[in-house]
Amino acid sequence: MAGIAVTEVEARAPGKIILTGEHAVVHGSTAIAASIDLYTHVHVQLHPLDNENGCLLLKLKDVQLELSWPIKRIHAELSNLLDPFSLEVVRPCSELTESISVLVGEHEFPEAREGLAAGVSAFLWLFTSINGIRPATITVSSDLPLSSGLGSSASFCVALAAAFLALSGSMGLHCNSQSWLKFGESNLELVNKWAFEGEKIIHGKPSGIDNTVSTFGNVIMFRLGQQTRIKPSIPLRMLITNTKVRRNTKALVAAVSERASRHPDAMSAVFTAIDSISKEVSSTIQLPASDEVSVTEMEAKLEELMEMNQGLLQCLGVSHSSIEAVLQTTLKYKLVSKLTGAGGGGCVLTLLPTLLSRKVIDGVMAELESHGFECMMVAAGGGGLEVCFGRHS
Template sequence: MEVRARAPGKIILAGEHAVVHGSTAMAAAIDLYTYVSLRFPTPADNDDTLKLNLKDMDLEFSWPVGRIKEAFPELGSFNVSSPASCSLEVTKAIAALVEEQNIPEVKIGLASGVSAFLWLYISIHGCKPAKATVTSELPLGSGLGSSAALCVALSAALLSLSDSVKLDFDHQGWQIFGDSELDLVNKWAFEGEKIIHGKPSGIDNTVSTYGNMIKFRSGELTLIKTNMPLKMLITNTKVGRNTKALVASVSERTLRHPTAMAAVFNAVDSISNEMATIIQSPVSDDLSITEKEEKLEELMEMNQGLLQCMGVSHASIETVLRTTLKFKLSSKLTGAGGGGCVLTLLPTLLSGTVVDKVIADLESCGFQCLIAGIGGKGMEISFSGSS
């Protein structure tokens, strides 16, 4: 049988950087997914390996189950229903397993992703043979939450086979988890994220697990249900960023200009909260979809100006802004800035011809364009084959 799980990527709608200094930020799920499929050999297959196939990169890793058991003498002591952090001892054991695979060094972050895979797989499912196949619609390392989506989809797929989750194995198509089961997925995914990112904020895995939007401030997360369809053009400048250095540069600017920057962060806080209000408010005669979109566009433009004030924009981001502005579309960077991705709101009434032209212009600059619905589904799961 095959278990398939998918989990969405995320964007930061408003409040990046300022959130580090106490402002509210808004993150949203996007309808671009990472898919994890798990297939289990029958005894007749006589296959006693754990395989990880990263289809988009054309890479496959494989460990004999005996080799894994050897590396984890205390196997079986894990408790699926209470996610735990990877101990130093286990980290070392995993590192050894990963090292054996001769992972191409050019793929930055790949080794940590494989480590997270092994940790989640072994912790949740134990030491059993399987073939895990990963594909993704999300560009890697561009701030769209691809690593969190991987951790969420993998945790979901593995938990669906555990006693902690109740599902209908005969159901056709995607199905979702119950609330407490989602909480468990989110917790495990966060443990995976820790292996990949060290100190993740937990925003990415939370958005990927539950979908919709999340308002967050000082570590407190609030789920926001959207009351309007929202489509964004996501332009990947492909310019690599050093998120830590960018966060540090904003902190240094804040130390140099505490009063001015405090006011800037207040402005961002207010923008995030206004966005949340608009997105949650029902479409009514008072405020049409177009009016709501115009308000969001103005708030995006304002947030972008404030991010420029923080000093985290980049020539490539400015190029995207200029290009989309030619078509009277509003954009802002999303995430760390200094490159990475830019959001452009695509209003409901915008013609496809215009969208095609914008994309052609942006692609001619060497950028990658993705269109995504915003604030949609979280993780989902489906089964096929005889169980």
């Protein structure tokens, strides 16, 4: 596949949830994360290289923001830094940080969206590092609410990296199909490495779990940098409730560490218990589930484990009144919930058993939404990154 022959591609990468183990994973415990069928979509259209007056245009549809840079301006800032190199060798993001910041700083961002600047920096770094300096239009939209703990930034970086690498001509995909295509294992690894560097621009020191789940999909067991991919035996149906309460992840992580320093023995026991829960979740979701009885038994066991994990998260001090409101509401419908991610607000997971009636689901969603929360039904543990050449209908 010649790179110059392919000028249009679309990529989609899923968000993620943490099933168990958040916060404790920082202290050496096991965490379980899963992809969800909510995606960030990136559409890229390359324009002719000989268009000297062309621009690099980024359209962020969900925040109604368009940013553009004249190609001549990008050349002036970056051309001396973009020496030819193999895409197999991922360029450290620190090499271009200062120059990228200058280009991003030439645009103003709405006060409520100042955090977008880091995402735009990741975009500029990924595009110029992979595709060089050339005119293009990149359109981004997402099913994922921003800054809610569902991996929106990671899915953004994964989708960008995948689209740019697909257009580089180095991935060996057949571009005569307009259906969704999957990368091979080695190409997924390469996309994940590039996306991780993008995540570093946005978050500083990410764990890498979010971009890995978004790239590969399914379920991942994560501990001290070791990641094991898991294929659940049944789809896991979840209700995600976005409390819309914004939280400071860094501050919450620091608060847990401070509590651990004040009560080392007690907190060590909590982290050990969470580690055991995560390992049991991993084995549970892989159990054979060939009939309704075995599926129901698996889901009941998973509910108990989620309930225990939530209790331990409360011991860590990361719950919130909005999270407790969701827990109490879903409990009225005999459903089990837990926070996902940093806590302190953000999102809450509720397991929806396979045999649960639609009437009950509609009832709990209506009551949660009456509190001002946002509800989303998702399937967890499904596929990961996909690309499509041309615009997907």
